[in-house]
Amino acid sequence: MDQSSRVAKASEDGKSNVRAVERALDILLCFTTDSDLPMTEIAEKVGLHKSTVHRMLATLEDRGFLERDRSSERYRLGMRIWELSAHRSRSGDPAVICLPEMEKLRDTLGETVSLYVRDGSERIRIQAVQSNQAIRRVAPVGVRLPLYVGASSKVLIAFAEPSLAEQMMSSESLPPGIDPQGFRDQLDEIRRNGYATSLEEREPGAAAVSAPVFDLSGRLAAALSVSGPAGRFTPDIIREQSALVIQSATRMGSMLPG
Amino acid sequence: MDQSSRVAKASEDGKSNVRAVERALDILLCFTTDSDLPMTEIAEKVGLHKSTVHRMLATLEDRGFLERDRSSERYRLGMRIWELSAHRSRSGDPAVICLPEMEKLRDTLGETVSLYVRDGSERIRIQAVQSNQAIRRVAPVGVRLPLYVGASSKVLIAFAEPSLAEQMMSSESLPPGIDPQGFRDQLDEIRRNGYATSLEEREPGAAAVSAPVFDLSGRLAAALSVSGPAGRFTPDIIREQSALVIQSATRMGSMLPG
DNA sequence: CATCTAGTTTCACTCAATGAAACTTAGATT
DNA sequence: AATCTAAGTTTCATTGAGTGAAACTAGATG
Numbered sequence: 405m406d407q408s409s410r411v412a413k414a415s416e417d418g419k420s421n422v423r424a425v426e427r428a429l430d431i432l433l434c435f436t437t438d439s440d441l442p443m444t445e446i447a448e449k450v451g452l453h454k455s456t457v458h459r460m461l462a463t464l465e466d467r468g469f470l471e472r473d474r475s476s477e478r479y480r481l482g483m484r485i486w487e488l489s490a491h492r493s494r495s496g497d498p499a500v501i502c503l504p505e506m507e508k509l510r511d512t513l514g515e516t517v518s519l520y521v522r523d524g525s526e527r528i529r530i531q532a533v534q535s536n537q538a539i540r541r542v543a544p545v546g547v548r549l550p551l552y553v554g555a556s557s558k559v560l561i562a563f564a565e566p567s568l569a570e571q572m573m574s575s576e577s578l579p580p581g582i583d584p585q586g587f588r589d590q591l592d593e594i595r596r597n598g599y600a601t602s603l604e605e606r607e608p609g610a611a612a613v614s615a616p617v618f619d620l621s622g623r624l625a626a627a628l629s630v631s632g633p634a635g636r637f638t639p640d641i642i643r644e645q646s647a648l649v650i651q652s653a654t655r656m657g658s659m660l661p662g
Numbered sequence: 663m664d665q666s667s668r669v670a671k672a673s674e675d676g677k678s679n680v681r682a683v684e685r686a687l688d689i690l691l692c693f694t695t696d697s698d699l700p701m702t703e704i705a706e707k708v709g710l711h712k713s714t715v716h717r718m719l720a721t722l723e724d725r726g727f728l729e730r731d732r733s734s735e736r737y738r739l740g741m742r743i744w745e746l747s748a749h750r751s752r753s754g755d756p757a758v759i760c761l762p763e764m765e766k767l768r769d770t771l772g773e774t775v776s777l778y779v780r781d782g783s784e785r786i787r788i789q790a791v792q793s794n795q796a797i798r799r800v801a802p803v804g805v806r807l808p809l810y811v812g813a814s815s816k817v818l819i820a821f822a823e824p825s826l827a828e829q830m831m832s833s834e835s836l837p838p839g840i841d842p843q844g845f846r847d848q849l850d851e852i853r854r855n856g857y858a859t860s861l862e863e864r865e866p867g868a869a870a871v872s873a874p875v876f877d878l879s880g881r882l883a884a885a886l887s888v889s890g891p892a893g894r895f896t897p898d899i900i901r902e903q904s905a906l907v908i909q910s911a912t913r914m915g916s917m918l919p920g
Numbered sequence: 921c922a923t924c925t926a927g928t929t930t931c932a933c934t935c936a937a938t939g940a941a942a943c944t945t946a947g948a949t950t
Numbered sequence: 951a952a953t954c955t956a957a958g959t960t961t962c963a964t965t966g967a968g969t970g971a972a973a974c975t976a977g978a979t980g
Contacts, residue, residue, distance in 0.1 A: 420720065426724075483786060485747050490802075490805075491697060521741075
């Protein structure tokens with residue numbers, strides 16, 4: 405029976421998933437890009453028929469995962485998302501625990517401070533406190549960024565479990581335009597130094613210094629980053645900053661349960 | 663299993679919903695009570711067969727809505743929940759906008775300050791800052807509470823659109839043990855005073871003062887509450903507090919877009 | 921080793937999810 | 951008003967996706 409025609413509908417990867425649920429979740433994920441959407445647009449985005457989407461939306465709304473603006477008829481995320489995330493953070497959420505320490509660091513350095521975690525082959529900014537200087541990096545919380553550029557990316561790879569770090573590099577998942585050996589050397593150096601830097605890697609004009617945060621069981625929990633306009637990140641300054649960032653990251657780690 | 667007479671499977675209300683999705687969402691909602699669960703327990707909670715739950719969990723995990731602790735095998739909420747809620751809060755989220763004002767109020771009164779919104783016939787504590795006195799109310803963010811007891815509940819009903827307030831009271835949705843006319847009078851008084859109080863209504867030993875927060879378009883957005891041990895809430899003190907709570911609530915409202 | 925309990929996979933049956941199409945608005949355009 | 955167009959909603963026949971019993975595996979516990 406398995407031998408029969410394999411259709412491979414873009415989501416067939418061995419796992420036996422529930423199609424209707426997959427679709428519903430994909431609908432929810434539309435709202436990571438847009439904060440509110442009309443039904444038709446959602447249908448287009450996920451490539452499903454109106455009626456199907458309509459039924460899905462009804463269900464999602466019924467359970468409070470979506471709600472619709474009563475005047476515009478557009479859908480947006482509902483209370484339940486809120487509620488769930490609040491419960492998620494109850495126990496030892498780095499984003500909450502590290503916030504005070506991040507604010508301290510921001511105050512001493514005067515630059516925007518961000519906290520990233522790895523999720524699959526991406527990273528997410530789970531917390532940020534903004535610099536209060538006139539010229540500053542603006543760093544919204546919750547965004548997903550690629551894992552191959554930026555100081556914190558390199559930290560998240562360099563200090564991951566060795567197996568994972570290897571797999572992440574060696575495989576052809578490495579994007580084109582990156583020299584494997586050069587990258588490997590870079591990671592080695594980062595491991596020796598205990599911190600990573602980036603100069604205009606992802607965004608032109610932006611620079612960053614990042615250090616790993618290890619939880620009490622010694623596992624990499626997050627990457628702490630200080631970032632700002634490249635002009636304010638001279639080699640001398642970076643040297644000073646890196647020490648402080650590492651220090652903060654260590655202190656944070658000591659507050660994170662294994 | 664299913665007796666013919668007593669069906670009422672909690673989903674038969676005229677709406678045409680997708681069953682598989684309903685079930686998946688119900689599984690997610692398990693995590694509002696427990697922060698991590700093993701598969702079997704989830705299956706019990708939602709009343710579904712192991713294999714069904716197994717497939718659902720696989721799907722939810724695949725899309726990052728759940729993740730499993732690699733050592734304990736237990737499931738917990740995943741990154742995507744986080745990510746979604748972060749996007750939800752992007753635009754004018756009261757919980758974020760009101761926080762500074764809430765902290766100020768906490769500092770002047772020295773009591774725990776909470777912010778509630780109505781969701782259907784319940785209310786959710788969307789933000790809280792804790793008193794720093796030795797004896798204080800502990801108010802976790804994200805919890806759901808009933809709409810019929812507590813100062814903030816009464817505010818959320820009294821200042822809702824009249825139609826809604828009526829429907830919420832007159833219908834037989836009113837829990838037993840509450841006198842309709844007495845309750846109505848109470849609401850009228852609250853509307854006149856501009857604030858509500860509660861003494862040991864929900865929790866023995868706890869008292870609260872609450873005032874409505876109206877957004878710029880004049881609609882009720884939230885209820886701001888100060889709460890603490892009943893002993894610290896004498897009539898005199900309440901009189902002072904209520905003025906300050908109303909003042910804070912007004913200031914908050916002026917920062918909330920319509 | 922036998923005996924649990926928790927998780928995973930298989931498979932035949934069938935009911936629930938689906939999409940085309942019809943229908944209902946609501947807003948523009950004439 | 952009459953007519954068009956786009957967005958949302960409901961209906962319904964078809965069928966394959968989702969289901970649950972049961973078999974199976976892996977770990978613990980006695």
